[in-house]
Amino acid sequence: MTAQTPPPTVKEFCIGYPLYEEFTFAKEDDEAGWNLFFSREPIDTYCPGCNAHSIFHLHITGDIPRNLDAWVGNKRLAVVLKCSRDVAHKLFFLFEIEGRTVQKIGQYPSLADLNTYDVRQYSAVLSKGDFRELTKAIGLAAHGVGVGSFVYLRRIFENLVDAAYQIAKTDSGWDDDAYQNGRMAERIQLLAGHLPEFLVDNRSMYKILSQGIHELTENECLAAFPVVKMGIELVLDEKLAASAKQRKLEQATRAIHGLVSRAGVEARSGTDE
Ligand SMILES: [Zn+2]
Numbered sequence: 155m156t157a158q159t160p161p162p163t164v165k166e167f168c169i170g171y172p173l174y175e176e177f178t179f180a181k182e183d184d185e186a187g188w189n190l191f192f193s194r195e196p197i198d199t200y201c202p203g204c205n206a207h208s209i210f211h212l213h214i215t216g217d218i219p220r221n222l223d224a225w226v227g228n229k230r231l232a233v234v235l236k237c238s239r240d241v242a243h244k245l246f247f248l249f250e251i252e253g254r255t256v257q258k259i260g261q262y263p264s265l266a267d268l269n270t271y272d273v274r275q276y277s278a279v280l281s282k283g284d285f286r287e288l289t290k291a292i293g294l295a296a297h298g299v300g301v302g303s304f305v306y307l308r309r310i311f312e313n314l315v316d317a318a319y320q321i322a323k324t325d326s327g328w329d330d331d332a333y334q335n336g337r338m339a340e341r342i343q344l345l346a347g348h349l350p351e352f353l354v355d356n357r358s359m360y361k362i363l364s365q366g367i368h369e370l371t372e373n374e375c376l377a378a379f380p381v382v383k384m385g386i387e388l389v390l391d392e393k394l395a396a397s398a399k400q401r402k403l404e405q406a407t408r409a410i411h412g413l414v415s416r417a418g419v420e421a422r423s424g425t426d427e
Contacts, residue, residue, distance in 0.1 A: 187256065188222045211238060288307070304367075347388065
């Protein structure tokens with residue numbers, strides 16, 4: 155027996171899979187196929203109607219078939235997910251089935267709309283251009299476009315590393331030659347202390363960023379996509395945390411300033427007496 159990819163859940167197939175990508179269910183996985191079309195399991199995902207995460211349920215009209223292979227054959231089946239906060243909020247998916255091979259052939263809203271919600275928070279710490287490219291990259295990757303999405307992501311990653319470099323190069327003892335001649339993994343190592351620890355510890359994963367675009371296949375890019383995206387998110391998470399801390403410090407400084415100047419006024423008015 156060969157190790158098989160586990161069958162996708164409803165959420166993975168609807169929200170994670172690009173259009174037209176096929177999955178063939180093994181006969182013993184009929185139940186997973188049945189779940190895709192008939193399960194009432196709650197699904198937690200982004201609702202464009204609520205503009206927030208919500209719990210969805212499969213909307214089924216008519217009887218729910220009992221036999222686990224009811225979905226097998228040559229047919230098209232629709233999957234409609236309804237938001238539990240407001241039943242008018244629906245996500246539509248259309249699947250083409252040939253035997254046990256299932257392919258998503260249509261959906262509304264788009265994959266990009268359903269997949270970019272979680273990165274919207276980063277617009278506060280990215281330039282407008284970088285943020286637009288980040289959402290574009292996620293949209294392209296969601297549609298199975300590997301090299302194209304990777305180019306955008308790589309550029310954002312390099313910009314973030316460069317921002318860390320601009321700070322690091324003013325450090326005493328900075329070895330600029332090593333940095334300029336280093337590949338991405340070596341640069342990340344040199345920037346330890348200015349980049350998230352996870353990124354530095356796992357820098358070898360970013361070797362792929364040093365490869366020329368012409369050397370990369372669609373599948374290599376798609377496989378590296380989540381790793382590079384995670385690296386970007388880690389850097390941005392730290393920037394978000396730093397800017398929240400900065401805001402709090404400014405508030406505290408203002409509050410203390412207010413107290414001190416009031417105390418000063420009171421002290422002065424005390425000596426006037
Ligand atoms: Zn909703």
